[in-house]
Amino acid sequence: MTTILQAKHVGKTFGLKGNQYTALQDINLEIQEGEFVGIMGPSGAGKSTLLNIFSTIDTPSAGEITIAGQNIVTMNEEQLSDFRRNKLGFIFQDYNLLDTLTVKENILLPLALSKVPAAEIERRVNEIADTFGIREILNKYPYHISGGQKQRTAASRAIVANPSLILADEPTGALDSKSATSLLQSLSKLNELHHSTIMMVTHDAYAASYCKRVIFIKDGQLYQELHKENPLRKVFFEQILEVLAALGGEHDDVV
Amino acid sequence: MMTLFSIARKNIRKNFTHYFLYFASMIFSIVIYFTFVSLKYDHTIQSASEASTKISSAFSAAAVVLIIFVAIFIWYSNSFFTRKRKKEVGLYSLLGVRKKQIGRMLFYENFLMGALALLIGIALGSVLARFFVSLLMKIMGYDAVSNFSISPAAILNTAIVFMIITLITSLQGYRLIYRFKLIELFHADQQGEQEPKASWITALLSLVLIGTGYWLALQNLLQSSVWAKLGYMLTPLVILVTVIIGTYFLFSTLTVTLLRLSRRNKKRYWNGMNIIGISQLLYRIKGNARTLTIIAVLSATTLTAVGTAYSFYYSNASNALQANPNSMMFISGDNSTTKRVDEMISSSPDHKLLYHTTVPVIEVDADVSGLGDLFAGDMQTYTVISNRDFNELAKLQGSEDTIELKGNEAAALDPVYYEGISPKYVGAEVQLEQNKLRENITFTELKKYSVLNPATVYSSIVVSDELFSQLERQTQSIQLEAYGITNQDKAKQLTAGIEAILPDSASLSSYYRDYARGMESTGLLIFMGGFLGLVFLTATGSIIYFKQLTEANSDKARYQILNKIGVHKREVRKTIAQQVMFIFALPLIAGITHCAIALSALSKLLHMNIVIPVVICMGVYTCIYLVYYVITVNAYYKIVTKNK
Numbered sequence: 001m002t003t004i005l006q007a008k009h010v011g012k013t014f015g016l017k018g019n020q021y022t023a024l025q026d027i028n029l030e031i032q033e034g035e036f037v038g039i040m041g042p043s044g045a046g047k048s049t050l051l052n053i054f055s056t057i058d059t060p061s062a063g064e065i066t067i068a069g070q071n072i073v074t075m076n077e078e079q080l081s082d083f084r085r086n087k088l089g090f091i092f093q094d095y096n097l098l099d100t101l102t103v104k105e106n107i108l109l110p111l112a113l114s115k116v117p118a119a120e121i122e123r124r125v126n127e128i129a130d131t132f133g134i135r136e137i138l139n140k141y142p143y144h145i146s147g148g149q150k151q152r153t154a155a156s157r158a159i160v161a162n163p164s165l166i167l168a169d170e171p172t173g174a175l176d177s178k179s180a181t182s183l184l185q186s187l188s189k190l191n192e193l194h195h196s197t198i199m200m201v202t203h204d205a206y207a208a209s210y211c212k213r214v215i216f217i218k219d220g221q222l223y224q225e226l227h228k229e230n231p232l233r234k235v236f237f238e239q240i241l242e243v244l245a246a247l248g249g250e251h252d253d254v255v
Numbered sequence: 256m257m258t259l260f261s262i263a264r265k266n267i268r269k270n271f272t273h274y275f276l277y278f279a280s281m282i283f284s285i286v287i288y289f290t291f292v293s294l295k296y297d298h299t300i301q302s303a304s305e306a307s308t309k310i311s312s313a314f315s316a317a318a319v320v321l322i323i324f325v326a327i328f329i330w331y332s333n334s335f336f337t338r339k340r341k342k343e344v345g346l347y348s349l350l351g352v353r354k355k356q357i358g359r360m361l362f363y364e365n366f367l368m369g370a371l372a373l374l375i376g377i378a379l380g381s382v383l384a385r386f387f388v389s390l391l392m393k394i395m396g397y398d399a400v401s402n403f404s405i406s407p408a409a410i411l412n413t414a415i416v417f418m419i420i421t422l423i424t425s426l427q428g429y430r431l432i433y434r435f436k437l438i439e440l441f442h443a444d445q446q447g448e449q450e451p452k453a454s455w456i457t458a459l460l461s462l463v464l465i466g467t468g469y470w471l472a473l474q475n476l477l478q479s480s481v482w483a484k485l486g487y488m489l490t491p492l493v494i495l496v497t498v499i500i501g502t503y504f505l506f507s508t509l510t511v512t513l514l515r516l517s518r519r520n521k522k523r524y525w526n527g528m529n530i531i532g533i534s535q536l537l538y539r540i541k542g543n544a545r546t547l548t549i550i551a552v553l554s555a556t557t558l559t560a561v562g563t564a565y566s567f568y569y570s571n572a573s574n575a576l577q578a579n580p581n582s583m584m585f586i587s588g589d590n591s592t593t594k595r596v597d598e599m600i601s602s603s604p605d606h607k608l609l610y611h612t613t614v615p616v617i618e619v620d621a622d623v624s625g626l627g628d629l630f631a632g633d634m635q636t637y638t639v640i641s642n643r644d645f646n647e648l649a650k651l652q653g654s655e656d657t658i659e660l661k662g663n664e665a666a667a668l669d670p671v672y673y674e675g676i677s678p679k680y681v682g683a684e685v686q687l688e689q690n691k692l693r694e695n696i697t698f699t700e701l702k703k704y705s706v707l708n709p710a711t712v713y714s715s716i717v718v719s720d721e722l723f724s725q726l727e728r729q730t731q732s733i734q735l736e737a738y739g740i741t742n743q744d745k746a747k748q749l750t751a752g753i754e755a756i757l758p759d760s761a762s763l764s765s766y767y768r769d770y771a772r773g774m775e776s777t778g779l780l781i782f783m784g785g786f787l788g789l790v791f792l793t794a795t796g797s798i799i800y801f802k803q804l805t806e807a808n809s810d811k812a813r814y815q816i817l818n819k820i821g822v823h824k825r826e827v828r829k830t831i832a833q834q835v836m837f838i839f840a841l842p843l844i845a846g847i848t849h850c851a852i853a854l855s856a857l858s859k860l861l862h863m864n865i866v867i868p869v870v871i872c873m874g875v876y877t878c879i880y881l882v883y884y885v886i887t888v889n890a891y892y893k894i895v896t897k898n899k
Contacts, residue, residue: 057819078823085821096816100534110820112530118521157820 003066004165004197005031005054010063012049012220023049025220027063031165034195036188038202038211040240042247046220047201051169054199055088056080068164085113089158093170095150097142103153104129104138110161128156132186148179152186159196168200172207184210205244209237216243223247266364277336278368280797284325285376286383287790289413291321293384294391296406317783321790326420328794333365333424335801337431344432354432361428369421377413381405387786394568395778396771458509464501468494472856477675502551502845507544510841511537528830531817536837539806546802547842550795554846554876557791559853562872564777564784566854566865571773572744577670577704579766580652582743583753584708586761587613587734596753600740603749609739610651615732616640617723618713622686626678637687638712641723648706651739658700660719666700668707668715673862689729694722707735710764744770792876795842796883803835803887807894814895824896831895832888839884847873 012024024046031037041047052058054065056072065072068087075083089110090096097106104125111121129135132152137145142153151171158166168187172180188210190196200211208214210233216223224243228236295314347357384405471494476482482490514537518524524533587593600608617639624633640648642660649656658666667680680701687694696718707715712735718726740746746767757763814827850873858865 055819078825081818081821081823083821084819088821090819092819096819098531098534098813098816100538100813101530105530105534108525109530112525113527113820113822113826115527116525118525121525122521 002033003030004033004035004068005029005199006066007054008064010050010053010060010065012046012053012058013061023220024053024060027217027220027222029215029222031197031199033197034191036191036198036200036210036212038200038208038214039217040202040205040208040214040244041217041223043203045217047203047217048169050217051167051199051201054165055090055167056084085110086161087164089161089163089166091151091155091158091166091168091171093173095142095147095154095174097150097153097157099142102139102141103134103145103149106142106153107138107156107160109157114161124160125156128160131190132156146179147175148182151175151179151183155183155186159190159194164197166196166198168198168202170202170204171200172202172204177206180204180207205237205240208240209233214240214243216247218247264367266360274336274368276801277332278372280332281329281369281372282376282379283793284329285372285413285417286380288318288321288325288416289377289380289409290384290387291318291786292412293380293406293409294387296409297384297388298404313779313783317787320787322416324790324794328797329420329424330427331798332801333427335805337428338805341431341435348432357432358429361431362425365425365428366421369417369425373414373417373421376417377410380413384409391778391782394782396774454508455512457504457507458512461501461504461509464497464504466501468498468501469852471497472852473859475675476860498849499548499552502849503544503548505845506540506547506551506841510540514540528822528826532830532833535810535813536834539838543802543838546798547838547845550799551842551845551849553791553795554842555849555853557788557795558846558850558872558876559857561784561788561876562850562854562865562869563857564780565872566858566863566868568777568781569868570863570865571777572770575744575766575770575773578710578769579708579764580704580706581708581737582609582740582746582767583736583738583750583763583765584711585736585757585763586711587736588758588761592756592761593736595756596736596738599749599752599756600738606740606742606746606749609741611736611738612648612651614640614644614648614707614735614737615727616644616707616712616715616735617689617726617730617732619726619730620688622688625684625686626680627683628678636713638707638715639687639723639726640707640715640717642717642720645706645717648737651737652706654706656702658702658717660699660717661721662719663694663696663722664699664719665696665722666702666717667698668702668705668717670703670705670709672701672703687726689726692726692729694725696722707737708764710769711735711762743767747771788876792879796880799839800883800887800890803838803891804894807891811895811897818896827896828888828892831891835884835888835891839880839887843877843880847877 007027007029010024010027010029011022014021014023027050039047039050049058053060054067056075060073063073067083070083070087072080072083098109101109107128108121108125111124116124125138126135129138132155134149134152134156137149137153142150145153151174155168155171158168171187172183175183184207187198187200191198191212200207202208212228214226216225226236226239226243230236291314295311295318344357344361347360348354471481471490474482476487485493514533518533518537524530583596597611600606600611619637619639621635621637622633623635642658645666646657660666669677669680671677680698682698684695684697687696696716698716702717705715709715740749743766746765750765750767753765754763754768817827818824851869854865854869
């Protein structure tokens with residue numbers, strides 16, 4: 001099994017000297033191919049900062065990060081753009097779909113940007129639309145479909161170019177429970193059948209229980225790690241809730 | 256009261272960059288208007304020109320055009336500016352500030368800016384006016400020294416006009432809070448954009464409409480049955496309306512249809528950033544159709560006006576030459592006067608004599624009923640010149656054209672020949688009547704120029720040498736003195752001197768007098784054309800600029816998404832450049848085409864070859880327009896790539 005992501009001693013501080021705020025401190029993390037990893041922690045723990053750094057949208061103040069064998073810390077802006085396009089797939093809480101494009105066009109966008117031939121694009125889009133069950137809405141525009149459909153569209157776009165790593169930022173945050181379950185099942189299926197590597201940031205224990213491994217962060221540092229040993233999702237869910245309770249404080253997050 | 260006033264003042268100071276565009280366009284309008292009005296009241300121009308009443312009425316008319324235009328422009332910038340502030344206004348309202356107070360605050364704010372802009376505008380305008388006065392003097396061919404002084408009348412005029420405009424826009428600001436519901440103020444930018452619908456029928460209709468307009472414009476006015484049927488007043492209106500409506504349909508449907516067609520070609524559409532560029536344009540184009548039409552029409556108007564003015568200015572020299580093939584020509588009185596003229600020319604340091612010749616001509620009455628001339632009666636007086644003298648004079652004037660006439664053959668010289676109106680001459684027969692002599696002559700040739708200055712003589716014809724001597728026996732010939740000199744366009748003093756010693760009966764005609772008169776009127780024309788053209792161009796450029804920046808702000812989120820999924824900044828710049836190019840190029844192309852049709856109709860009508868001045872005008876216009884394009888692309892790019 002190959003290592004997809006390796007982070008060593010990653011740190012991030014904001015602000016100028018004298019008024020510094022440490023968001024992340026000495027984070028060491030490895031994600032293997034085919035893993036479905038959840039990142040949890042109370043608000044302000046540094047989850048989003050970590051995700052932004054892995055997404056190459058933000059840069060770390062210290063440490064080294066290797067994704068799919070490439071050191072992303074030393075890349076320049078052009079290389080980072082290429083890297084994001086070819087190696088990463090994103091799912092955001094607020095979907096980030098382009099409202100000028102149809103569902104189909106939104107999904108195929110990464111392929112079009114990489115200049116994949118039209119016939120190949122057609123084949124891939126249809127295949128993924130079937131996986132996520134959005135074939136009937138392919139020709140609709142984002143403002144004509146529901147939140148759940150939007151998020152499945154966004155997920156389709158994230159994986160259409162076969163990225164090495166899929167990064168999901170609170171993907172169920174804006175969804176009702178039925179849509180959320182449907183999306184999580186789709187992601188699980190993707191992970192099981194296609195061995196896609198997924199890293200998902202969430203504060204929702206239910207969403208996290210679909211992962212194979214959950215990493216907890218507190219005050220910018222790794223706090224604990226949970227592996228799903230029991231195949232029953234419900235058992236894993238209980239375990240996650242226990243850790244969250246131990247993390248304490250932020251009861252609002254443990255819904 | 257006082258607190259509201261100070262909040263307004265604080266608002267302006269803190270958000271100055273935000274206000275800057277609006278403020279700048281107000282100052283710009285005031286500077287332009289003030290400069291123009293100053294020229295109107297300036298004494299230097301009025302005293303230098305013989306036609307001062309003409310100048311002042313021309314300026315007054317242009318000032319009215321300018322007021323209308325400036326008012327529209329300020330209104331446009333104001334609504335752009337207010338749109339940007341809807342959210343802020345909504346926030347005040349949400350925080351519980353009373354509507355009346357907000358309205359008053361907006362009123363003060365706008366009024367304060369207006370007053371400030373007026374001060375700055377007049378100050379800047381005073382400097383610019385000085386420059387423009389000397390420019391105008393130079394273009395009109397005067398060398399009087401300009402001692403320009405700012406006239407209080409100009410300041411008063413400008414202040415009143417802009418106070419009224421500011422008052423109106425301020426009231427508009429006051430009304431903003433009453434016009435909209437709170438929810439609308441908050442969602443000013445978020446109105447959903449719908450994919451436009453367009454049918455092939457309206458797309459075709461746009462082409463048919465424009466085609467009809469063009470076809471009508473290019474008809475020969477005098478022979479067209481359509482013009483005759485519709486009437487000469489109505490037809491230009493029909494042309495205007497069909498072309499404008501056609502342009503609107505063209506922008507709103509044909510472009511949509513074409514873009515959709517290009518979307519159907521998946522190989523090209525699903526290739527890189529094309530998918531982004533085409534889909535964005537498709538969404539925008541319909542909402543933009545009105546602006547694009549306005550810009551196309553404005554561009555066409557500006558180009559046509561400036562092109563016409565410049566064409567006249569450009570062809571002034573050739574017109575003067577056509578009217579004066581000889582630098583000077585007069586009817587010989589006595590030898591001593593002619594001698595004095597000779598001396599004046601030879602003693603003048605700035606001019607060399609190229610030729611001086613005395614041409615004998617005969618004035619003959621003729622029965623011209625055979626010509627079928629629509630505008631002349633049956634009888635007409637001709638100035639007759641012999642074949643030999645014509646050839647000689649033509650050679651002196653640098654022409655290689657010669658005529659060979661025998662017996663009763665004649666050649667007509669018509670420098671103002673107009674196809675369709677002038678008689679056909681060749682083949683026609685007229686009867687010369689001198690005392691008892693009746694001689695029928697037949698025109699075998701037509702020259703569309705003359706070798707005699709038409710202002711000194713009657714309509715001229717050339718007859719064979721035999722016939723000329725036959726006529727000479729019947730009556731005394733008249734001696735014409737013809738001169739050619741160098742630097743004839745600068746012969747101000749010489750011409751004035753000669754004018755002073757010759758009696759009116761000599762009917763002196765000179766190149767310089769016609770040239771100077773032409774410079775004066777066409778110079779004024781080109782100055783005003785250029786001035787108004789520049790204003791229009793600046794305004795058109797600014798309108799697109801504002802419009803594009805509004806779009807950039809609402810596109811920001813889209814480009815941030817694209818950045819996240821790995822689109823290069825290079826690609827972003829490229830697609831922006833392409834999209835903005837589309838918006839800029841469409842109205843420019845339409846405007847240039849409309850203008851080309853209008854001017855070719857004009858050139859047909861006036862019998863002038865104006866290709867060169869028109870191409871120069873279009874070139875300059877396109878260049879300035881390109882500068883706007885580059886600025887807009889840069890600003891757009893900066894907005895969408897800037898991080899929060």
